[in-house]
């Protein structure tokens with residue numbers, strides 16, 4: 001594999017070999033969400049190529065991509081149609097600005113997105129990634145009220161365990177204490193309500209569901225005229241540990257928002273583009289958000305691109321007069337509407353249509369649920385197997401009988417995940433929860449292989 005890296009040798013003027021790459025990676029690359037002292041103890045996994053649903057490392061070893069490159073890949077890697085779309089676009093133009101100009105892929109993609117999105121959404125605001133899509137959503141909602149002359153709305157309501165990205169605005173909307181509380185002095189004011197899921201896996205789910213809705217209503221009642229929006233990840237809070245919401249919950253939340261005249265912002269960054277078996281998770285409950293953020297699957301995992309979709313009502317509040325009216329939405333990024341990203345996103349949607357996605361995914365989804373539950377649910381250290389569509393979590397517990405969970409600090413998820421990787425499936429856990437989230441292009445045989453590897457790894461690391 002290494003001969004391909006001759007290019008780098010020219011730039012740096014130094015001979016590149018595997019050992020050097022490993023050393024340099026540890027020395028100069030600061031990895032995200034990573035304790036570097038811990039990272040340094042292991043050989044880095046250097047990926048050089050992708051082939052279908054597999055990642056290939058620098059030694060030529062193949063790994064099935066079990067977390068679809070952390071939740072964004074859709075059709076596998078190195079996909080001919082997507083490669084060609086990118087190449088073709090690059091031969092025209094890679095980037096031109098949307099500030100004062102426009103481009104064909106951005107126009108066509110906006111139309112294509114509105115075709116598959118909930119029907120009340122009528123306008124598309126582009127940005128770069130999930131976090132910026134949420135920044136756009138929150139600023140748009142906040143300014144919307146101001147444009148309507150309501151100046152005392154400043155509170156966002158969110159769920160515990162919520163994850164909306166890592167920029168300061170989206171961290172403000174987040175509710176994962178482990179990595180959000182650290183920045184609390186920098187964050188704006190929000191109100192946190194419990195999700196419809198107990199604090200630990202052994203808790204009472206029905207009670208949690210009812211309590212969540214009660215708390216939301218209490219907060220809405222008390223602060224109705226101060227609330228900017230209710231913000232949530234629909235149906236499943238993945239980063240929180242694949243926290244699934246019971247059927248009907250999202251619909252009830254929408255009803256409460258309507259009752260108290262509160263905007264609903266849905267973060268479909270991770271759940272969009274087939275991952276739940278629909279284009280967007282909210283379709284499963286027939287719920288229409290006022291604002292919707294999308295990103296991860298948008299370009300099939302090829303390019304950083306995101307969009308925030310909104311209703312006509314919201315768009316109209318900003319519309320009218322001239323710049324002096326102060327109604328302009330003051331937001332934009334250098335790469336907003338990037339033609340390469342938009343073009344590959346269009347090709348992604350074309351592939352959806354060609355393959356009949358998401359409608360043809362049913363067999364795979366049923367198989368994933370069935371095989372995971374059959375093989376893993378009865379294991380001594382598996383407390384729960386939960387998920388929806390292609391998004392699954394396997395929660396490891398210390399003692400199922402005595403109802404003792406593992407804590408985040410015991411590192412059990414990482415220990416088992418390392419074994420899974422060793423056995424040829426790439427994954428990344430969330431605390432004690434193993435993540436099983438293959439691309440939509442996974443085959444039925446590959447599902448069997450993944451389940452087998454997860455089971456073996458759990459048994460080998462934690463015992464029977």
Ligand SMILES: *Cc1c(COP(=O)(O)O)cnc(C)c1O
Pocket residue numbers: 129130131132134163164165166233238239267268269270271295296
């Ligand atoms: C990943 C994610 C984000 C943030 O997206 P980035 O592209 O990492 O900034 C926001 N919301 C949800 C639900 C996500 O899963």
